[in-house]
Amino acid sequence: MSSSALSILQQVFGYEAFRGHQADIVQAVIAGGDALVLMPTGGGKSLCYQIPAIARQGDGKGVTIVVSPLIALMHDQVGALHEAGVAAAFLNSSLSYEEAQDIERKLMRGELTLLYAAPERVTTPRFLSQLDRLQENGRLSLFAIDEAHCVSQWGHDFRPEYRELAVLHERYPKVPRIALTATADALTREDIVERLQLQEARQFVSSFDRPNIRYRIAEKKDPSAQLLRFIESEHEGDAGIVYCQSRKRVEETAQMLCSHGLDALPYHAGLDAEMRQRHQDRFLRDDGVVMVATIAFGMGIDKPDVRFVAHLDMPKNIEGYYQETGRAGRDGQPSQAWMLYGLQDVVNQRRMIDESPAGEEFKQVMRGKLDALLTLAESTDCRRVRLLAYFGEPSQPCGNCDNCLSPPNVWDGTEAARKLLSTVYRVQQMSGISFGAGHVMDILRGKKTDKVAQFRHEQVSTFGLGAEYSEQQLRGVMRQLIAIGALSVDAEAFNTLRLTEGSRAVLRGEQPVTLRESVAQSSGGRRKRERSGAPPAVAAGLTDAGQARFTALKAWRSEVAKSHNLPAYVIFHDATLAAIAALAPGSVEDLQGISGIGARKLEAYGEEVIRVLGTV
Structure with a gap:
């Protein structure tokens, strides 16, 4: 591992050491190689291209182009990079003509380290001509293709515009590429390699296991009552996502939760764009909001403290289920993936496959994927073993799923x-x-x-x-x-x-x-806690004085985040605030070395943090 990569990790992002395959991936990309990265949600995929982008620009190799499918994701990632002192920008439809022109001028002047753009923009003649000029001037460093599973027809979120990204290799064969995804079975992986022409790329496959997530699956009886009981008894006051198959079900469920005093919002493609953005911003920025949504919501959601993901309807396949449940517990703290399923779910999913205009080969693959998900739902052995086996990963019974905790009869x-x-x-x-x-x-x-x-x-x-x-x-x-x-x-x-x-x-x-055999549903989780004032799990071990410091730091962080129009976790994660609260530093120098505090954040916020601690 080059010292420059490690120093960037420590100085810019405030982390002491790389995790898992990160070091090998970063080294390979800095050296100019292609890479296909499969890493679970919360595993640190973004650092795998952000650190090479900074290192390669420092070596005079220019800008990294990040292909990202979502405006909200671009906004938050660029905001986080700005907080870390990295020159980053995005080009998307949220910008005015003048703002977009200004970003393009910065791009051509070599003032950006990373530029985020959607696949449909990247493949336009205008954008490609700009890339041509960058290439001619030796200022095109790296292509990072995020959510790479979108290129595959076998994946759970196929987007045809991703297929056009093969032009990047054809047009700029000497510019390295890194493709990243959290979810891809063997068939989808092969498709990514073929469609993006990554045959020569090194493949880095991390464990798909998310040990902090408890998987629970139950039969539908009275889904609204079951969901309400689950949230009120185990997750009142927590941030969570509830997935429903139809827009009507989303609206009805959000209204039902609100009528019982929960802070719930609907999200689906039928709502106007302004309302969707407003609801997503509230979910990202406020504590304890439950988002009730179709699968139109979720890709790229980086909120770390989502404590549960619930499915009121069965997804199409295990990849979709894994991707959606993976939005829980990005901070590594205990979280739950809770799903209901019933006969009508199987009927609906099977009918959608059979009546689709796709070819018989595609339908057969989709039927197999549906069967695998139903097998997971009906299984009597460890859920995690089944889930990981689907992705080709052997494992042992986890002791932390419903089947392990309460083995059912067959x-x-x-x-x-x-x-x-x-x-x-x-x-x-x-x-x-x-x-x-x-x-x-x-x-x-x-x-x-x-x-x-x-x-x-x-x-x-x-x-x-x-x-x-x-x-x-x-x-x-x-x-x-x-x-x-x-x-x-x-x-x-x-x-x-x-x-x-x-x-x-x-x-x-x-x-x-x-x-x-059907068994009575048990809570299987923690006791009901008070809706307000309860600390997140990451801060639960603090003393009373530490809790007071943590609460004061959270209030300060909230104000800073609002003034910057960013989610609070972009300023500092809860884990960083908890570490500060536990240490009770007396000076800015004492903050050095705390995970999540890089040089830029220390300079920007160090004195304010010490001031806040002095008021407690």
């Missing part, structure tokens, strides 16, 4: 599955039409409803043969059958059930169906 649903499929077949034979899940279950359980009487389905030979199964058990069986393609749902015919080619193996008893 039952053999093979016979129930055969009876269900037989009932679907026989009622269609008898009536000439198909029926929905509820009616099929009523027949199998021997319930004499008006609809059963209307169609005389008490005469079906399987009537009452499944009386020993609860409705919940049969819904679990149906989820499995739909997921493995042994049962299909006809959306155009009122969500009626139909047999498929895959039904045969189950009917013959050739394919077993094993399920987890």
Whole structure:
């Protein structure tokens, strides 16, 4: 590791040592090599290109262009770099024409170390011509492509404009590139390499494990009540994200949480841009806000103290689930990933795949990804082992997921599955039409409803043969059958059930169906705490005097952040404030060496920090 890289880490960013693969990545990129970096959220990906950008500019190699998909992410990253004393800027639609012109002039004069821009801007003829001139003058140092999974059709957040970024290698083959993502299975990784022409790049794959996150998955019963109970009993006063599949569900859930006294905001693509920005700013800048959102929200959210991520609907695949849950606990403190799932989730996701205009190969891959997520949800062994295995990483039971803490019982649903499929077949034979899940279950359980009487389905030979199964058990069986393609749902015919080619193996008893028993949901977490005044986990070990110093520092940080129009954590992380509060320094010199305080921040805020401590 070059001394310059380590000194940049210490002097500019205020960290004593590199973590994990960071040192090797930084060294490889400074030396001019290409790199593909897979590192979990909170692992320090940004430093992997920011430090080489500073080091290479110091060697006279010019500006680093950072391809970033989100305006909010650009704004906060550039703000954080300014706080650290690094010359950075962004070009996006939030700037006026005059502001954009000023940034472009600084770029051409060599006054910037990093410039952030969206992929659709980077690939325009105008921007490429500017890069041409920089290249001619020897001032084009590095390309950093953030959220690189967006280039892959197999990924969970495919963006076609990312495909055009191959032009960077074709046009500037001698300029090194670093592509970074927090989430990519083997198929997505291969696609990134091919689409961005990174065949010669070194690949750095960090552990996908986030040991501070507790994974919990439960069946849907009354989702609104379940969510409210989860937040009120375990996370009242905490920042969190609640993901819903539809805009309507987002609005209803946010309103429900607000009606129970929680500070909740909706976020989805149907809201106007100004409201979305306002809500995102509040979430980033205020304490204890719960954002209820579709997946339109979240990429690039750097807020470190998100204590929980909840899913009221099942995501499309494990990559999406991992990426979204990874927004919890970026500060390394205990956090939770909590998900509900049900039969309708599987039906909806399967239908979206089957009815999409994509080719059959793509649909088959997506079905496999959905099946993997359902397997995770239905699993009875360690969630973390299953999750990491999906990304090709072996592990041991974690002792910190719901299955490890409260092992569920399992039952053999093979016979129930055969009876269900037989009932679907026989009622269609008898009536000439198909029926929905509820009616099929009523027949199998021997319930004499008006609809059963209307169609005389008490005469079906399987009537009452499944009386020993609860409705919940049969819904679990149906989820499995739909997921493995042994049962299909006809959306155009009122969500009626139909047999498929895959039904045969189950009917013959050739394919077993094993399920987890439904268990009563336990809190599985900490006791309810007071909404206000409770310290974050990072400061929980402080003495009473230390807590007072921490509270005073947080109040001061909040004012500084507002005056700079930045989230508070960009000024100092909670962990840095807690370290200051524990040390109780008496002079600016005493602040040196505290993690997160670089030279620029020491100069800018050192005296103010000492002044604040003197008032406690």
